[in-house]
Amino acid sequence: MDEKITVVAVDAMGGDNAPAEIVKGAVEAVNERDDIKVVLVGIKDAITAELKKYEYNKKQISITEATEVIETGEPPVKAIRGKKDSSIVVGLNLVKHEEADAFVSAGSSGAILVGGQLIVGRIKGIERPPLAPLIPTKDGVALLIDCGANVDARSSHLVQFANMGSIYMENVVGIKKPRVAIVNIGAEEEKGNALVKETMPLLKECEDINFIGSIEARDIPEGYADVIVCEAFVGNVILKLYEGIGNVMLRKIKGGLMSSVRSKIGALLIKPALKKTLKAFDTKEYGGAPLLGLKGLVVKTHGSAKAVEVKNSIIQCVSFKNGKINEKIKENIL
């Protein structure tokens, strides 16, 4: 592979809006950047029909056929083992065989997490690969790690999450000495569950990270830390609640604005400002969640991903490659 080009395999069949929005996102990515090549993985005829709608540099997009599709409800291990010609398995194999730098999919989370480990494989020394999405904060973003890959984690896993998350934020997002915090139920030293109490002294000993101690959930949206370490169950609750509260508040505000003539007129005037504000607080604006600690890059985007999220997720892979994240994780683990 050309070192200056990032090759991204994209699951054209995954998610609620496949293949239309996935293909559109891929086209937008290559039209924006000439250092990206996209390999669309899936049913050839369906992909070709979508591609015909757009103008783009033909050298930047190719198709690799995969005739099967893994559905969201399928048991992950069985699906990965049984559907060898699915877009997820074929896409992950492109990464395994170094024909692609990264694989992006809006398909079944379970299948991507299992497939990433079984096919691409973990970096030697990494105990568990965490899923690490960026979430919006008051003035920027924070990395939430882990948020769904490994429930019932041990303290040694959390220490690896802290290290990998710190490397990611520094080299992909560009935050110098990112502040690393562990999710806790109070700022006081003696608070926490058994896992947090066990992990806390281990994190304090880490010389390579800027560990700032506990963070209460209330302070996550305030942006008090750049890397938010937690086990997957808690991380999943945080991520999903971000989405849920955002959605409900938005609908309530819209409903409230339509409640009187006065507020309806006001609503027209504030629409652009409100839209911009809410967009900044939408988890979908920040691309996909990387599954860190694998030998190649695997990125999970929302099942409901539209073209803009697919595009952002593809472009994110360039920073990951150019930032040499995996090389740095390997050095750190040794």
Place this chain on the structure above:
Amino acid sequence: MDEKITVVAVDAMGGDNAPAEIVKGAVEAVNERDDIKVVLVGIKDAITAELKKYEYNKKQISITEATEVIETGEPPVKAIRGKKDSSIVVGLNLVKHEEADAFVSAGSSGAILVGGQLIVGRIKGIERPPLAPLIPTKDGVALLIDCGANVDARSSHLVQFANMGSIYMENVVGIKKPRVAIVNIGAEEEKGNALVKETMPLLKECEDINFIGSIEARDIPEGYADVIVCEAFVGNVILKLYEGIGNVMLRKIKGGLMSSVRSKIGALLIKPALKKTLKAFDTKEYGGAPLLGLKGLVVKTHGSAKAVEVKNSIIQCVSFKNGKINEKIKENIL
């Protein structure tokens, strides 16, 4: 005690706004309801000075002196054992000796949780008393149980939480056959951490509750369940994140509205509608969190509680007494 009157001991010294807002809330409560008597517990001179500012029925408010104050940072067990004449210890003793039906405090959470168990004591058979606040949903409220009292809970605790929560929602909030759900990271049967997997079949066997299965955090604000069962660490994260996201979104929206002349004019027009909407989604509007399963009622309000929250928390105690919650919990446990 007169059965028709609910006597509420109120910690006049607890919280950021004590004693002014606490006393004000007590006065507002007795001015609204003639079936309430409030016993203000704390430093007499300070309370008297505040009471002088208001008109109210003198028979409905009395003072019980307590000369000490437990500060937020103090280690709870030591504070409860050491400060025998603190407003928290004196107030809890009024409940223990049946001189009050309930104790309301905006003071140290830790001290209230520890003191509630040590002084008032658990109902026989209750393994751990959960803290259970009401949180806003799209069109109403849900009871979040447990949210801070017991980390590292066992499945048998969660089953008791589900039962007590269901009784509370039915008899205090007035929801018939409340839908009970357990917080999980996916709707599928095989998902969850060890605790959730162990608790799920036990909840299915409960005949007295309307158990509807798993709830993802995303669906909590949507109002898909009335009683949200979880262990305290997760519950604390949910509660605090509700507050944090609400606060940050509100500030961002306000900031966005001030960004142009157009939106400033719009902001003036929508202000009443927006305020109403955001008020409905403010956790402070729903009174305090009861600590369920104790021999008397203990209610924790926010440290930042203002008069309106104090008033609501006091009035809430009437429904608790009249709904015979503790009698029903006792029957259920047998």
